[in-house]
Amino acid sequence: MSNHKLGLVVTGENVVGVVLDFDITPPAVQGQFTWSLQAGDRVDALAVMYDRVVNFVREEHIAEVVLKASAAGRTVTVKHLGSAELRGVVAVASKTGGATVQLIQKAVVSRTFGERNADEYVGDNSFWDTAVSGDVLKTRREAAFLLLAAKG
Template sequence: MSVIAAVVVSEKIILVEGVLNGDKTVTIVKDEPFDLEKGDRQLAYAVMHKRVKDRLSQGIDQVLLKASAGGRNPATSAILHAAELRGVFLSAVPDGIPVRQLQKNALSRNFGSRKVDEYLKDDAFFGENFDGVNLRKGSREAAFLLLSAR
């Protein structure tokens, strides 16, 4: 089963495609950042929508998305832009592909004894649980979604 995990920030969508193995590890197939085009955000969103729709139409069984989380601080423009881009991403998922939105704080409670950020810094943890193509450090959060969804 090929699964894509996505983390959306204000100017980029990070996609990590992986296969969930029977031994509870993940084989990384692709690690790809989709940068938002420069210029008019409305036009950039249209381009991103097409890129994501085309990419997710290539044999993907499920999508995992890091969900937005309400914070205690006022929303900054970066947070609002990320929310807009997350909406673009969700609208681009082809019909028939299930999407699970996972909140980071729930992953910390449900996965193990450490917080997600502690796992993300742990090179040995990633070496033990992931194989396949090289994973950029900036993509570890998306990869962790794959591991926690098994």
């Protein structure tokens, strides 16, 4: 069984993902993507995303998914609720695809991983030079960082 893990961040109508292989030290980048909800009926779009995630997790033999959890903010907007809705679909689809699923709040990661907050690690190019084998696009680093933080 492979030790491929998928880090996911849901923002708005997008799912950002990075796959790392933890059988290698440092973990090796196996893939990265940004998927957007299709236009049109929202229920149909969520169903398509559900199927896409289930199939990806199965076909790529993903053992674990680490998903950025919702954060409590001062104001909740319709956009926040839409993201939470998509996040739930992605979490259930990941589980259905055969992976274990872990939800991690960014604030918790900032308190428990290293000496800096999560955003400082995400923006630190020298950290990424040694943290993983391969390049992670800056816009996808948060998803990869979740995996590193979950590993401990």
